[in-house]
Amino acid sequence: MAPENASSDLSSEMELDAFRRLFPLRFHERHLIESIRPDGRPLGNARDTTLALGAVASASGSALAKIGCTTMLAAIKMEVMTPTPESPDEGCIAIDFHMPPICSPIVRPGRPAEVAPVIGKQLSDTILSSGMINLKELSLVGGKAAWMAYLDIYCLDADGALFDTALLSAVAAFSHLQIPAVSLNDDGRVVVVSDENGGKLKEEPVNKEKRKLKLSRIPFSLTCILHKNYILADPTAEEESIMETLVTVVLDSSYQLVSLNKPGGPALAYMPAVQGCIALTRQRVKELQKILDESISDREVD
Template sequence: MAATGEPNDLSSEMELDAFRRLFPIRFHERHLLESIRPDGRALGRARDTTLMLGAVASANGSALAKIGCTTMLAAIKMEVMTPTAEAPDEGCIAIDFHMPPICSPLVRPGRPAEVAPVISKQLSDTILSSGMINLKELCLVSGKAAWMAYLDIYCLDADGALFDAALLSAVAAFSHLQIPVVSLNDDGRIVLIPDDNSGAMKEKEPVNKEKIKLKLNNLPFSLTCVLHKNYILADPTSEEESIMETFLTVVLDSSFQLVSLNKPGGPGLAHTSAIQDCITLTRQRVKEVQKILQEAISDMEVD
């Protein structure tokens, strides 16, 4: 009896897959009527999220973030620079978001993904406007030397909500960051002291005697929602993003203060209540992600 049923089960599965490909909106709307999504999630629930700090040994700070299948690798490299005349006692942060062809079949070799510079700019604006990092703390010698933090984020799997995962990986990487040991050389210039060369620090005047953590405030976290008719779907997959038009990304800091709202194109929002509902979902998400980040930091300290 079981053997007889197998071809029918396979046929039904193939028919369902064909229906999903040919009529994606109708397929998803059938699920929405039951307040559930094809992957089994409730409409307002984000995908399972994991964080691993210290993913890149050669970086000063790094993290691997996964939201569902969407995967981001963030790495920070610190370099000494001469501060600008306009801000002699401040350092700088440079952020680049990369989408190599391995992350999605939509990204072609030799052609930069159009969304990459947009996300880079959005990340930079969010991190700076949130007040997470006081750039004055990156100053070494006023007017002469300061830190430049190069943050590179690589998308390894682009399965929706790219900004959310990229921002999470960036915040986690800065949480893991250890500022290198530096000293003044005979010419009065700031030089890095290698980890295995503690003797050099004794011969030169140290600026900081040991690696230090960067003080972070108001950590920003985000949640992207898809709005379809009267439904709000949190943390969309790439499939959901490809067939629905209205997106809203809410960024709140760790004190639940609004940092930004971003709605890239699509139809206008019919009701302001939809925005409030998205903010409420983001508040819940911030609580979840804060706990995940704290657990990752605790695991790193134990190791």
Template sequence: MGSTNTSGDLSSEMEVDAFRRLFPLHFHERHLLESIRTDARPLGKARDTSLALGAVASANGSALAKIGCTTMLAAIKMEVMTPTTESPDEGCIVIDFHMPPICSPIVRPGRPAEAAPVVSKQLSDTILSSGMIDLKELSLVSGKAAWMAYLDIYCLDADGALFDAALLSAVAAFSHLEIPVVSLNDDGRVVVVSDEDGGKLDKEAVNKEKRKLKLSSVSFSLTCILHKNYILADPTAEEESIMETLMTVDCVALTRQRVKELQKILNEAISDMEVD
């Protein structure tokens, strides 16, 4: 009897898997009728999120962020640059988003992922326009020297909501960032003081100790799928690939009240779609 039940269970699992592969949208919609998703989440529930700071020892700031299986590694390296004449008292931030072939079966070796430049631009627009970082904080010597912060984000596992996880890792990396100590040499150039120098400086330091970068706000985002009359928060890669409309909303210091407002906006958007 035990072997018969085992054989029956296996056969049922194979039938369900075959149905899911052949008719993925119908498979998901049958779950939505019960107000549940294929991973057993309620429609509005996001996946578990985790953060680990200092994931890259050689970086000035770094973080590993996970939303469900979606995994992002963010690292920041600081370099001294000459500021532009238009902004002599400001530093600069350069952001690159990378999707290596290991992150997803749809990313092929030797071919750039289509989503990479889109996410990279979204990150730049969000971080620079949110006012989260005051670029004047990156200034060293007016008109002569400022910090260039190179932020690289690597997608290690692309299982949906890429921008949400990438932004989370970027904010965490900036919160972990320590700005190095620098001094002026005999030529008047800014020199980064390494730990091997033991704090011995020939010239007075421009900044006397490592310091944290002040964040005036904290930016988050929430990606949702609008499918018929359903709202699915924090979609997986499978859900994104088969459903109708994807919407990402950027928020600053997300609160419960803001979540309610976001829900109202999404409901209004669905009503407008049904009217059209």
């Protein structure tokens, strides 16, 4: 009996897998009727989320973020620059988002992923408009020197909700960031203080030791799929490919709306569902803030 049961189970599993491949939308809709996802999640639940700060030893700030299988590595490099005449007492932030071929079978060598620049711009707009970082904190000498923070985010595994994971990795990297100590050398130029030059500098350091960047109104996001009367939080790549109406809500740590993005389609028809997405995002912000706080505490203990 055991071999026959095993053979029957295997046959059923193969039939289910074939049905999923041939009729993916019908396969998922059968689960929606039961208010559950193929991976066992309730419709409004996000996948397991983890953070690791200091993932890149050579960076001034870094983090590895995972939401389900989607994985992002963020690293910040600090360089001294001359501020612009329009903002003489402010530094700058430059963000690049990368999707190497290793992250997904749809990304081919030599052909950059079309979605990469879209996510990169969305990240820049979100971080700058949220008010998380006061650019004046990146000033060193008014009109003469300021910090340029280069943030590079690499997608290591693309399995849906790319923006949410990328934003989380960026926020975590800035939370981990330590701004180097700098001073003026004999030529009056700003230099990073090191063990070698610390005792030979003409002036007192502009900042005597490494310091953390003060963050406020930290943004977190949740992407949802709207399909018929259903709202699916934190979609996988498979879900995104067959149910195309996406809504990404960004709230700050005080639950104030930072942005809402729904590419294409009539906006008014989805307003009740959008309100549902915002409510789910409020819950998600609590989860992500707790994960971030625990990661920072663990890092400080280490």
